[in-house]
Amino acid sequence: MKKMTLRQSVTNFRKRIVNSLPLYSRKSVNTLVTAAEEVAKSRRGTVTQQYIESVDKIVDQPWPYLLLKKYANRHPFLRIVHGAIIREAVRNRWDVQEKFAKKCTFCGQEFAEPVEECPDCGPTALLRDPNPQEKKRLEAFLDNPNRDDEMVDIIKSVFKDNLAVDDWYVSIKNIGGNQWVVYVEDSAEMFICADKQGRLGNGVWFCPECWKPEEHEKTYPGKGACPYCDVPLKETAYVQKQEGTIKARFGRDEIIHGNSDPWLPQLYGNSKVMAVLQELRTAFAMSSFNFDTYASGHLAKIIFMEGEDQSKATEIGKAAKEQAEKIEIDAWTGRIGRKIRNLFFGSRGKVSVHDVMPDPEKMQSLEWMEF
Numbered sequence: 001m002k003k004m005t006l007r008q009s010v011t012n013f014r015k016r017i018v019n020s021l022p023l024y025s026r027k028s029v030n031t032l033v034t035a036a037e038e039v040a041k042s043r044r045g046t047v048t049q050q051y052i053e054s055v056d057k058i059v060d061q062p063w064p065y066l067l068l069k070k071y072a073n074r075h076p077f078l079r080i081v082h083g084a085i086i087r088e089a090v091r092n093r094w095d096v097q098e099k100f101a102k103k104c105t106f107c108g109q110e111f112a113e114p115v116e117e118c119p120d121c122g123p124t125a126l127l128r129d130p131n132p133q134e135k136k137r138l139e140a141f142l143d144n145p146n147r148d149d150e151m152v153d154i155i156k157s158v159f160k161d162n163l164a165v166d167d168w169y170v171s172i173k174n175i176g177g178n179q180w181v182v183y184v185e186d187s188a189e190m191f192i193c194a195d196k197q198g199r200l201g202n203g204v205w206f207c208p209e210c211w212k213p214e215e216h217e218k219t220y221p222g223k224g225a226c227p228y229c230d231v232p233l234k235e236t237a238y239v240q241k242q243e244g245t246i247k248a249r250f251g252r253d254e255i256i257h258g259n260s261d262p263w264l265p266q267l268y269g270n271s272k273v274m275a276v277l278q279e280l281r282t283a284f285a286m287s288s289f290n291f292d293t294y295a296s297g298h299l300a301k302i303i304f305m306e307g308e309d310q311s312k313a314t315e316i317g318k319a320a321k322e323q324a325e326k327i328e329i330d331a332w333t334g335r336i337g338r339k340i341r342n343l344f345f346g347s348r349g350k351v352s353v354h355d356v357m358p359d360p361e362k363m364q365s366l367e368w369m370e371f
């Protein structure tokens with residue numbers, strides 16, 4: 001039989017529906033179906049905002065996610081705000097409750113009250129109670145979402161990703177039968193694969209069982225079964241990249257990707273941290289500046305030296321630096337290092353020493369820390 005085009009099937013459907021209706025309502029139904037036809041005909045526009053790699057159709061992240069995560073992790077402002085939100089969100093933990101009192105086995109309708117029969121399907125349709133087995137399965141999963149992590153840590157991490165970069169990824173894997181495990185994937189390393197219209201998937205198929213980075217990176221141009229282990233191939237919808245190399249591939253049913261601030265047709269979320277990044281950077285710089293002041297115990301100086309030309313001054317400065325080199329701790333990384341604090345200039349006048357930094361009291365440095 002010849003396959004019907006979309007238009008033909010819509011037309012046939014319209015005829016069938018309209019003919020079964022009373023005359024007075026045919027016109028309005030016709031208008032509605034015509035509108036639906038218009039929608040069906042229209043194609044999606046192009047997602048131009050995002051850069052798409054030609055190989056593997058990997059869509060670039062809109063912001064530097066690694067940087068955003070660093071800010072969320074290190075900056076006290078963000079830590080305090082994000083921490084408060086997350087604490088509030090997981091405060092009451094959870095419990096598993098019945099989703100319905102009765103469910104129609106025919107149409108799937110769920111009822112909060114224990115009804116006698118489904119109002120749509122009548123007395124012949126069987127109603128069922130909640131299945132205690134399903135409850136047990138869900139509780140077992142919540143107790144043990146994977147071999148290593150607690151569910152509360154998974155949820156907290158998802159929230160952190162959501163607040164920092166506004167994209168979180170949880171991978172789902174079947175470990176046999178009805179058993180599934182979930183893992184939080186690093187949002188800074190996860191990329192969406194999509195075409196120019198923003199449709200998920202890149203036409204590169206892989207075996208979910210045997211594809212392994214560097215060992216067995218075999219991919220296929222279309223669907224089918226894996227020639228090695230005979231499981232159905234999956235189309236790559238997400239990849240995990242480390243330093244430009246694909247370390248993992250995921251099919252569309254292997255990842256839950258979420259964000260709280262979507263802006264379609266863009267595929268990624270919209271990090272709120274981006275909106276305050278400039279302010280954060282300023283605060284960061286001021287904080288580092290203050291740390292330098294208090295940690296070193298003296299102020300940085302500019303020293304002008306009488307009768308010396310610049311090269312001589314630089315030489316003296318270098319020698320002084322070598323002597324004065326002392327160990328310091330970086331405010332953010334805790335790493336131990338050294339820093340030169342003084343600048344030497346050759347000058348025709350007398351030696352003069354200038355403080356570069358104003359008095360910390362005048363800078364209201366302590367007030368600054370009272371955020």
Ligand SMILES: [Zn+2]
Nearest residue numbers: 104107118121
């Ligand atoms: Zn029903």
Ligand SMILES: [Zn+2]
Nearest residue numbers: 207210226229
């Ligand atoms: Zn395979």
